[in-house]
Amino acid sequence: MVAFNIRQSTAEDIRSLRVWLKQEHQDGVHGAFYCNFSVIERAHGNGSLYVLVTEADQQSIAFCVGNEIIDLFAVKNEFRGLGYGQALAQWYIDRARDLDIPGLYGECSPPDSLSFWKKLGFTSVSSP
Numbered sequence: 001m002v003a004f005n006i007r008q009s010t011a012e013d014i015r016s017l018r019v020w021l022k023q024e025h026q027d028g029v030h031g032a033f034y035c036n037f038s039v040i041e042r043a044h045g046n047g048s049l050y051v052l053v054t055e056a057d058q059q060s061i062a063f064c065v066g067n068e069i070i071d072l073f074a075v076k077n078e079f080r081g082l083g084y085g086q087a088l089a090q091w092y093i094d095r096a097r098d099l100d101i102p103g104l105y106g107e108c109s110p111p112d113s114l115s116f117w118k119k120l121g122f123t124s125v126s127s128p
Contacts, residue, residue: 003055016060070106
């Protein structure tokens with residue numbers, strides 16, 4: 001795993017995310033979120049888009065959208081399974097604790113992402 005930082009998004013991150021997600025969409029990558037790019041742009045505008053970037057070149061390799069509700073969460077395909085998603089999720093959980101947010105909620109799409117969240121201690125509940 002390369003060194004990384006997690007921070008609020010910048011305008012450059014938005015450009016980078018568009019290229020990344022569009023390419024994954026064109027490549028048919030399972031779980032790509034290009035269809036939700038307007039949600040990502042809106043989150044950037046309201047300060048609820050967080051990115052995990054490599055320290056060396058500031059490349060965006062994961063992102064999450066939301067505050068109490070995890071609207072979107074993605075890791076670039078070639079970086080999946082290497083611990084970056086877990087690091088970003090744990091940062092998000094710690095941030096919620098620091099802000100005294102009593103709980104986090106998210107929907108799993110694609111459904112096979114549920115196992116990722118369960119490993120972090122999340123449980124399945126009915127939609128609110």
